[in-house]
Amino acid sequence: MARTKIVDLLKEEQTGHQVEVKGWVRAFRSNRFIQINDGSCLSSIQAVVDFENFDENLLKRVTTGSAIHAKGKLIPSQGKGQAVEIQVEELIILGDAHPDDVQRTVMQPKKHSLEFLREQAHLRFRTNTFGAVFRIRHGVSFAIHKFFNDRGFYNLHTPIITGSDAEGAGEMFHVTNFDLSNIPTDENGAVDYASDFFGKPVNLTVSGQLEAELGALALGQVYTFGPTFRAENSNTSRHLAEFWMVEPEVAFNDLEDNMNLTEDFLKYICKYILENYREDLNFLNDRDQQDQKSKPEKDRNPLSLIERLEFVAQNDFQRITYTEAIKILQNSKPYKKKKFNYPVEWGTDLQSEHERYLVEKEFQKPVIITDYPASFKAFYMRQNDDGKTVAAMDVLFPGIGEIVGGSQREERLDVLKKKCADFNIPEEEIWWYLDTRKFGTVPHAGFGLGFERMVMFATGMTNIRDVIPFPRTPQNAEF
Ligand code: 4AD
Ligand code: MG
Numbered sequence: 001m002a003r004t005k006i007v008d009l010l011k012e013e014q015t016g017h018q019v020e021v022k023g024w025v026r027a028f029r030s031n032r033f034i035q036i037n038d039g040s041c042l043s044s045i046q047a048v049v050d051f052e053n054f055d056e057n058l059l060k061r062v063t064t065g066s067a068i069h070a071k072g073k074l075i076p077s078q079g080k081g082q083a084v085e086i087q088v089e090e091l092i093i094l095g096d097a098h099p100d101d102v103q104r105t106v107m108q109p110k111k112h113s114l115e116f117l118r119e120q121a122h123l124r125f126r127t128n129t130f131g132a133v134f135r136i137r138h139g140v141s142f143a144i145h146k147f148f149n150d151r152g153f154y155n156l157h158t159p160i161i162t163g164s165d166a167e168g169a170g171e172m173f174h175v176t177n178f179d180l181s182n183i184p185t186d187e188n189g190a191v192d193y194a195s196d197f198f199g200k201p202v203n204l205t206v207s208g209q210l211e212a213e214l215g216a217l218a219l220g221q222v223y224t225f226g227p228t229f230r231a232e233n234s235n236t237s238r239h240l241a242e243f244w245m246v247e248p249e250v251a252f253n254d255l256e257d258n259m260n261l262t263e264d265f266l267k268y269i270c271k272y273i274l275e276n277y278r279e280d281l282n283f284l285n286d287r288d289q290q291d292q293k294s295k296p297e298k299d300r301n302p303l304s305l306i307e308r309l310e311f312v313a314q315n316d317f318q319r320i321t322y323t324e325a326i327k328i329l330q331n332s333k334p335y336k337k338k339k340f341n342y343p344v345e346w347g348t349d350l351q352s353e354h355e356r357y358l359v360e361k362e363f364q365k366p367v368i369i370t371d372y373p374a375s376f377k378a379f380y381m382r383q384n385d386d387g388k389t390v391a392a393m394d395v396l397f398p399g400i401g402e403i404v405g406g407s408q409r410e411e412r413l414d415v416l417k418k419k420c421a422d423f424n425i426p427e428e429e430i431w432w433y434l435d436t437r438k439f440g441t442v443p444h445a446g447f448g449l450g451f452e453r454m455v456m457f458a459t460g461m462t463n464i465r466d467v468i469p470f471p472r473t474p475q476n477a478e479f
Contacts, residue, residue: 001020003020003022003069004019004020004021005038006043006044007040007041007043009021009074009084009086010041010043010082010084012074014074015076015084016073017073017074018071018072018073019072019073019074020069020071021036021038021045021070021086022038022068022094023036023038023039023045024037024038025062025065025097026044026064026109027064027109028063028064031051031059032049032051033047034048034049034070034088041135042128042131042279042280042283043082045082045084045086046079046082046085047070047086047088049091054091058091058093061096062091062093063096063098063099063102064097064099064108064109065097065102065107066094066095066096067094068091069092069093070091070092071088071089071091072088072089073087074086105123106123106127107127112127114466117130117466121469121470121479122479125469129284129287130466132281132284133284133455135277136277136455136458136459137455137459137468139272139277139458140269140273140451140454140455141225143268143273144246144265144269144449144451147268147269147272148248153248154215154219154222155222155223155224156219156222156223156224158205158224159211160205160226161175161205162203162205163198163202166205166206166210166378166380167206167207167378168379169232171206171230171232172203172204172206172230172231173204173231174201174202174203175204176196176197177197203229204228205226205228205229206230207448208224208226208228208245208247209224209247209446210433212247212248213249213380213409213444213446214433216251216444216446217251217441217442220250220251220252221250222248222249223246223247223249225244225245225247225451226244226245227243227244227245228242228244228245233474234474235473237463238401238453239464240452240464240468240471240472240473241473243450243464243468244452244468245448246448246449247446247447247448248261248265248446248447249444250444250446251442252442252444253443253444253445253446255370255391255393258406258408258446258447259317259319259368259370259393261447262368262395262406262447263316266312266404266454267314269454270309270312270457271313273309273458274306274310281306284461285305285306287460288304288460289304291462305459308398308457308460309457309458311365312366315365316365317365317366317395318363318365318366319367319368320358320368320369320370321370321371322350322369322371322373322389323346323371325354325358325369326344326345328358328362329344329354329357330344332357340354347375348376349372349376352401355367355396355402356401358396359396359397359398359401360398365398366395366396366398367395368396369393369396371384371392373388373390374388377390379416379422379423380410380416381407381409381410382407382409382410382411382443383415383419391445392405392407393407394406395447397457399456399457399462400453400456400457401453402450404449404450405448406445406446406447406448407446409443409445409446411437411441411444412441413438416437452464452467452468
């Protein structure tokens, strides 16, 4: 007989028949009640043993963390909290978990700090919190593919190893197969990349956008969804060195179309999670409530996790230009009271303290800021008629900050070439990108969603390291 997953057993309306479950023991109380979880849902199923009928040595091996196979009759539950339970007739130990080992791990059933759980990222999947987080992470991923597929986008796999620095930030990981203790050099003593694997310097990609543009200019609408790598040394709760990015790119779209697409997209994801991950969401909602209570009152979020998701799904985002944002900030209380650490003046980038003010205090909803000064945005963004700003957009979310960055792209070859010169990008390095502007160039636009930042918003987790299975951050690539 095949095993039934616990998520399905708990939904069964009929009882009295034989069932089999396989899973891991969460708890074994009074030598009688085993809580079994198999990861298919947050809930465990209760399996009841009459200890007189079982070998004592067998029952001793039913410990927290061990894997078991239970066969028996599905019956209406006597206890509270579950509709059905299993009256166990046969019990097989699939894998032991020694209590001494469990003792030193996150599997010991008590409250652990997220930091401690991170040190045991290989085991934290077994906890309720991380089970819920990673099921929802899957849900967000699936919703993204569904959203684009339903709208006729094609998923394009862009390269992970690349010669170009799309964002021009220069924070890239080099890829080589040189023996690092013996790197070949040329006659001038410089690294001889010609003899490296690809015959030139290459890096791990920071974005699939440039390649996605090539796809969009033939397939019409595409999206990438892949790992991206940034060697920025920022040890913050919102940065990873390896993260996943979703980058749609659409031919014939302008900035406004781009904003509309972003807004529909983010609302869709929130709705999808609200509709399909209720049990996990309720659990994380309670967790978030307790978390909020432990904060000073002024830092508490007036909305619960579920309310925050509903709010985004139901309300229009605020749209303002960078120039308007600067004016609002300059008229704000914290600015006048000199509470901001960074300057607020036209031409400087917004810092997270400014973004937080706009989103959390001024508008109390997601904000899209457009038309930033060209000087601190990437070379590919379309120049506006004022000559100073570009058709950029950043989407800022409450509690998260920047969740999406995007723009309309510069489709005019002459302007783009000038931008390359301004940004010191040799044309011969991205000749293939410039080429698209020579053969039927058209307006087009796209954006990048930081996938983990979206998962943070959907789960209420406040550190990005807690929404990716195995985080990579400066000085940390364990597991
Ligand atoms: O704003 P970014 O740098 O934009 C791009 O890379 C464009 N090529 C996107 C496009 O137009 N196709 O990055 C996009 C998003 C950010 O808004 C942020 O959510 C996320 O990626 N992000 C990070 N997430 C985690 N860790 C990091 N180090 C991140 N850097 C950016
Ligand atoms: Mg950005």
